C-alpha cells in the first residue's frame with residue numbers, strides 16, 4: 393500500500409485544479425483518473441470551444457437545494473467570494489490561456505477547448521503532480537491506525553493499487569454525460585461515508601412534451617421566451633433565446649436554463665408545464681391585426697397558407713393542430729375566436745412536460761452531496777475530517793454560460809489550497 397499526503401480522485405476540471413493547487417502548497421499529490429486522458433469532458437464544453445467562465449456573476453447563477461440558494465448567503469456564493477471569475481481568468485492567463493470575451497462569456501482566445509485541457513495538464517506535469525491514467529477507484533474506506541486506533545486517512549482501492557491518503561479530495565463529477573467518466577461514483581462513496589446526497593437529477597437538458605404537435609414542428613428553430621410553471625401556476629423561471637423544436641419536445645439554451653426547475657417538480661411527483669412565447673417581438677393585438685390583414689390580402693388562401701412569410705410552415709401545422717383548425721380550412725372562414733386562439737397560442741403556448749432528457753444528454757447534474765455538510769471556506773466535509781468534495785458532485789449547479797466550469801475551478805482551487 394502506497395502512502396500519500398493528498399490523493400485527488402478524478403482528473404476532470406475540478407480535480408486537476410485541486411491537484412495542482414495542493415501540489416503548489418507543498419504537498420505530495422497523486423491524481424487518479426479512470427480514463428486514458430485527463431479532462432475528457434472539458435473537450436466537449438462550449439461546443440468544443442470551452443466557455444470557462446463568465447464576466448457576469450451573481451448569486452442567481454448558482455443553484456442548489458439549500459435554503460439560501462441563489463442568494464448572497466448561499467454556499468456557492470460564499471465560495472465564489474474567495475475564488476471567483478477574476479482570479480480564475482488570472483490563474484489561466486498565468487498558465488497561458490488568454491481570455492476571449494463574447495458578451496461576457498469567456499473562452500480561450502485559441503477557440504479550442506483542447507487547449508484549456510492541455511495547458512492544465514502541462515501545468516500538472518511541470519509541477520510534478522503524480523498523474524495516474526486508466527486507474528479506476530473502486531472503493532474508499534476510512535482507515536484507522538493499527539497503533540492508536542485513530543483515523544489516520546482513507547484507504548483508496550483502485551483497479552491497480554491501494555493507497556493510504558492522509559487527505560482525500562473527491563472530484564469524480566456527477567452523473568451527467570457518463571460517457572466522459574462521471575457515473576455517480578462520488579454519490580455512492582459520500583453516502584457510504586455518512587453524507588446526505590440530495591437526489592441527483594439531470595439539468596441543462598431538453599424537455600420531453602406530451603403533445604401530438606411536436607411531430608409537426610420537428611427541425612424548426614425560432615427565437616422565443618419559455619417559462620416554467622408549477623402545477624399551482626406559480627412562475628418558476630423564464631429565459632429567452634433560440635428555441636429548438638424537436639420531434640419529442642423542445643430544446644435550446646432557454647429550455648436548458650428552465651429544465652432544472654421542471655425536473656425537480658417532476659421528481660416531486662408534480663405536474664409542471666411550460667409556456668412559450670414564440671413571437672416576442674409582436675404583441676397579441678399586432679398578431680391578430682396581421683392575420684386579419686392577410687385574410688383580406690390573400691384571396692382564397694387556406695389556413696395553412698395565410699402565414700407564409702410570417703411563421704415557419706412546420707410551426708403553422710403545429711399551431712393549427714393545437715388550435716384544432718384544419719390546414720385546408722378557408723382562411724376567410726376563420727371566426728374572431730379562432731384568430732384570437734391562434735394569437736393566444738403564439739404568445740402563450742402551454743405545453744405539458746412528461747420528462748426531461750436523461751443524464752446521457754444532460755450537461756450537468758443538479759443535486760448531489762448536501763452543501764449543509766461541507767465547509768464553504770475549505771470544501772472539507774463536516775462529517776469526515778480530511779475529506780473534501782469539489783465540482784459537480786456537490787449540490788451546486790450553474791446556469792448555462794460558463795458557470796459550471798467556474799464552480800469546478802472555484803471548488804477545486806479552494807479544496808486544493810485548504811490541504
Ligand SMILES: Cc1cc2nc3c(=O)[nH]c(=O)nc-3n(C[C@H](O)[C@H](O)[C@H](O)COP(=O)(O)OP(=O)(O)OC[C@H]3O[C@@H](n4cnc5c(N)ncnc54)[C@H](O)[C@@H]3O)c2cc1C
Nearest residue numbers: 402404405406426437438529564565573783784794796797
Ligand atoms: C456537453 C457538455 C458541454 C458543457 N459545456 C460547458 C460550458 O461550456 N461551460 C461550463 O461552464 N460548463 C459546461 N459543461 C459542464 C461542465 O463541463 C461540468 O460541470 C464540469 O466539467 C464538472 O467538473 P468536475 O470536475 O466536477 O467533473 P468532471 O469534469 O465530470 O470530471 C470527473 C472526472 O472523474 C473521473 N472519474 C469518475 N469516476 C472515477 C473513478 N471511480 N475513478 C477514477 N476516476 C473517476 C471521470 O473520468 C472524470 O474525468 C458542459 C458539460 C457537458 C456534458
